[in-house]
Amino acid sequence: MRHLFVFLELFAREGGIQSYVKDVLQAYSQGAKQDDHRGTVALLHDRPPSVNPLVSDRLSFTYLHHRSSLIQRLRLAFYLLRICLLSRPERVICGHVKLAPLVQLICNPLGIPYLVMTYGKEVWGVWEHLSPWEINALRGAARIWTISRHSRDRLCASHDIPQAQVDFLPCVVDETQFTPGPKPPHLLDRYNLHGAAVLMTVARLWPEDIYKGVDVTIQALPEIAAAMPTVKYLVIGRGGDQPRLAQLAAEAGVSDRVVFAGFVPTAELPDHYRVADAYVMPSQEGFGIVYLEAMVTGIPVLSGLGDGSADPLQDGRVGWQVEHRNVSAIAQGCIAMLQGDDPRCRGEWLRAEAIAKFGKSQLAQRLQDLLT
Incomplete structure (x- = not known):
């Protein structure tokens, strides 16, 4: 395994972030076919869905849902520690700033670089009130990925993060699914x-x-x-x-x-x-x-x-x-x-x-x- 992805959820709720993350994981599977690498996805809030079209020989999933949020967090902590110790992923891709302090805590002593993915809503509603641990985890990331210039600018200005640390991974659209046509x-x-x-x-x-x-x-x-x-x-x-x-x-x-x-x-x-x-x-x-x-x-x-x-x-x-x-x-x-x-x-x-x-x-x- 080269990459470990950690997200809050993909299937428990619907929304633009979930749709975007699914696109990213599908793109990862496509790229993996050219590079012979494999990834694992850990999902904090999700139960196994009836059908997960993203599962492939290049991408596997671990579901950590529990009715107790404390037990969910403990499950995630033990899972990350075990997989980082035993499998030594090349990189950990953290899918939400709220998960970043835990990822940093486990990755840093093991010398495993981690990335943090950022989106948009949390820029205006949350990032101005991040905890010191969350800010420190952002600043300590090997790279930060974001989806637009505006998100990058707000992030960097709010928390004194150099723009050179931030990469763009923009949203995309499936032009084969959304096509012109007459009104149904x-x-x-x-x-x-x-x-x-x-x-x-x-x-x-x-x-x-x-x-x-x-x-x-x-x-x-x-x-x-x-x-x-x-x-x-x-x-x-x-x-x-x-x-x-x-x-x-x-x-x-x-x-x-x-x-x-x-x-x-x-x-x-x-x-x-x-x-x-x-x-x-x-x-x-x-x-x-x-x-x-x-x-x-x-x-x-x-x-x-x-x-x-x-x-x-x-x-x-x-x-x-x-x-x-x-x-x-x-x-x-x-x-x-x-x-x-x-x-x-x-x-x-x-x-x-x-x-x-x-x-x-x-x-x-x-x-x-x-x-x-």
Whole structure:
């Protein structure tokens, strides 16, 4: 075994980080075929799933879930110590800053270098309040991987980490899964979207994730509807914030325009993107895989301004970046996307630009470069 990966979870929850990590592990397996190396993945919170498509002769998994969080942590500590002593991995890849102090504690005395992967949400919500042990573990890492320029800049500025210590491992999109196509009639029927100009957001509707911008998009709908009378807003995702969002739509007089689709399985997402005429998420993201998924489907995108979405939107060259709590700016951007006159609405061009920079086939080579 050359590499040991340690993550919080892959299967216990769904989200952009979990999707990204699965892409990274799949890319690792592809690269391993060329380099004859093997890796092991330890998952703190996960039980064995009914099906794990990532298992291969190059990648094995260990599940450490227990109903007691203390026992979970003890299991992880003993597992890391045993495997580092007996198997001597070439490197340990730590998948979350919260796990980094334990990884550092075990790796340093054994002379095993470790890397720390970082994403986005923890930059704004957590990193300003990291413990001294977590900060020390970040500073002591052989390398730090992150997904965007913004995440790197926030990390380095917050904790006095040199930019030269940080490498980019950006998110990518599966261009074979997300493809352009006609609006599926069964979804138009399901959501009553026939004849509608459809805005769409895919996001967790958790109270702590208000930064996703679903609420301000709802507030922008009256202004959008004044210019585009057939507009409807399809919101895909689940969470405890939905009642507040529904009440907000009622107060704005747009309840008939907002469709809460709830959770949609990954396999059904490509068809849902094809329903949309524009993708809107005026958020504060570490990166934003969903923008890539929309663009390779051929639909224009709107994101927040001053966050990691600048990378997939290529600093506004392939999409709209607006102040993420500015209702009028969001409305005007959505109107422009739905009218379709701007060059950034050209579907074939959007798809080509997204694939050229963030196609999934590039991730295996990038990961291989970082590991060698």
